[in-house]
Amino acid sequence: MLSLTTGLVPLVLAGLLGWTGSVKLFDRDTVRQAPRTALARMLRSSERAALVLRGTGAVELLLAAGLLAVPANPVPGAATAVLGAGFLGYLGYGRALAPESSCGCTANEDTPITWRAFVRAALVLAGGATAAVAHGAWWSTLTGRPGGSLVFLAVAAAVLVALSVDLDRWWLLPLRRLRLRVFGHPLFGTEAGDRVPVAASVELLENSLAWQTAFPVVRSSLLDHWEEDGWRILLFSGVYGTRENARPVSVVFALDATASRDTAGDPVVRVSFVDADTGEPLASDLLNAIPPRRALPTLG
DSSP states (O other): OHHHHHHHHHHHHHHHHHHHHHHHHHOTHHHHHGGGBHHHHHHTOHHHHHHHHHHHHHHHHHHHHHHHHOTTSHHHHHHHHHHHHHHHHHHHHHHHHOTTSBOOSSSOOOSOOOHHHHHHHHHHHHHHHHHHHOOSOHHHHHHHSHHHHHHHHHHHHHHHHHTOGGGHHHHHHHHHHHHHHHHOOTTSOOSTTOOOOHHHHHHHHHTSHHHHHHTTTBOSSOOEEEEETTEEEEEEEEEESOGGGOEEEEEEEEEETTOOTTSSSOOOEEEEEEETTTOOBOOGGGGGGOOOOOOOOOOO
């Protein structure tokens, strides 16, 4: 097994670096994605980040060609190990500097840097070190042990796909959709009379007319919830009035604890306002006197 691994690691690394390098170097999305990467924050320039990504892609393609053509030569493997170490350092610094930015590892990732990027970079480092000390050619291993080689390459490809965020749409999203079809949506009810999750009740509430009417008063997310006589009670904090006349209130919603998105008809929602200082209920005509709430500006 050890000889099989050392013999085929150059081929696996060449496939990985050939793919990521060609995407960085030739894909038009490299320029578009560059401003979203941590590299752009480091270099304080999207143009310089795009150039570095292109250059890194060219280096990866050269290393892939070297691993394929001269796998017994230690230079391509050692250089790949250095590249993997550089990736690890970049990911660590990028995660600390701009945790919300992507790494730009394939120039197609929009998601922040995750553990999968670190594991893939570590595999490049370990694989490069292994390839540097390998003495045989990968084609000799393929011809000598074709069955084991195919199994190893299939497992290696599956691992690399699982560690590539931009490939999730090809396997992870279909798996999630299948899970929802088999087990149902977690926010849906199952049988009539079943209690649905609290998140389902909150989702129903936030799409109801009662929420839209009382929303200008609400100033918090869900603070507490409980059930009473078949009703699910949802508690929020709020403020009524403006400036010196502002007063803290508790906004209490009640809706059917068994209602969900697949329940026929609109849910019945009751709304109550309670003075936060005295605990006394406020007049029911408070809803008619709620001032409009200014919407936050958006970029568009």
